[in-house]
Amino acid sequence: MTKNSFLEDSKSLLVIITLFFSSCLFAQQNQFWRNVQFGGGIGLGFGSGYTDISLAPSAIYNFNEYVALGVGLQYKYLKQRDYYTSHLYGGSAVGLFNPMPEIQLSAELEQLRVNVNLDGSNSNSQDYWNTGLFLGAGYRSGNATIGARYNVLTDKNNIYGSAFMPFIRVYF
DSSP, X not given: OOHHHHHHHHHHHHHXXXXXXXXXXXXXXXXXXXXXXXXXXXXXXXXXXXXXEEEEEEEEEESSSSEEEEEEEEEEEEEETTTEEEEEEEEEEEEEEEEETTEEEEEEEEEEEEEEEETTOGGGEEEEEEEEEEEEEEEEETTXXXXXXXXXXXXXXXXSSOSEEEEEEEBO
């Protein structure tokens, strides 16, 4: 075997190996994205001098028909005229367990930065972190789940009105 022949065979082998691994990687990427679902929530609330706007996109990865893990982002703007303005933003990690197709159990760890400006003056503002750990259960039909969750870390400084809250979760 000559030196040139060896180099040509090595180049051919390198091309074949590269094509093989890139096709395997592409197949794995396709499989990964087939198991990802996107969803989230949008909220709008308006009243007499009150505004509540929220946006919460999220994504989950379905490991199988029973278990999914995901992450989410959240932003919320609240304003009560002549009283306060508040911005909340942060993220969450969620675990979903479906023991049966119609039942979904969840655990969600949420970390939000809370910025509150009282009375419209910067001297009377508050900035702090709020952590929530929600355990929930719901009825699932197709891509949607309706249920309730409970914040086991609730205390007197909780940003929510109650530790118990209903939810609707949709993933596409």
